[in-house]
Amino acid sequence: MTSKYGLEFHPKALKEFSKLGAPIREQFKAKLAKVLEEPHIPSAMLRGGLKGTYKIKLRGSGFRLIYKVEEERLIVLVLSAGKRDKSAAYERAQERVS
Template identity: 50%
Template sequence: MKFNIEFDERALKEWHKLDNTIREQFKKKLRKLQDNPYIESARLHGDLVDCFKIKLRSSGFRLVYQVIDEDIVIWVIAVGIREDSKAYKIASERIAR
């Protein structure tokens, strides 16, 4: 069973602002996650305890997602730079609402 990928509307805007090469790298990683999105080494903590991350080390970008089993969905919450934990702060604010 493959998980579908859906975006928070604000995360989708961030996605479209990314350079195409960055977007392609994220797409490749997201496709791999569709079979098994639960990667323990990518699990976040604190306010984002139910979330996971995809990191692109070379470019410094992060994608934060949540797995919704009932709907078989990988829900992308935020996409942004790692600097000052920006992507994580944005994701935390979005989940709190």
């Protein structure tokens, strides 16, 4: 089955993603595979300074992955990945939104 959208990482987000433990990365990969089929998930949409971006939550572990959808290129761009602690993942994503 081919995905409707491609996947890209912001360079710093790729570094963050690669530093995650293997089980966390695998959980994100499984969720990203679903997101690539339909990335516009209303319940995952973020607001405020991150309007137009979405999150993937790993509830049990407290990890977040923030992405935006580039419709003109049919790309899901990962902006940040990491622990939710003190909103760090969200703050890094906000710095990278262009």
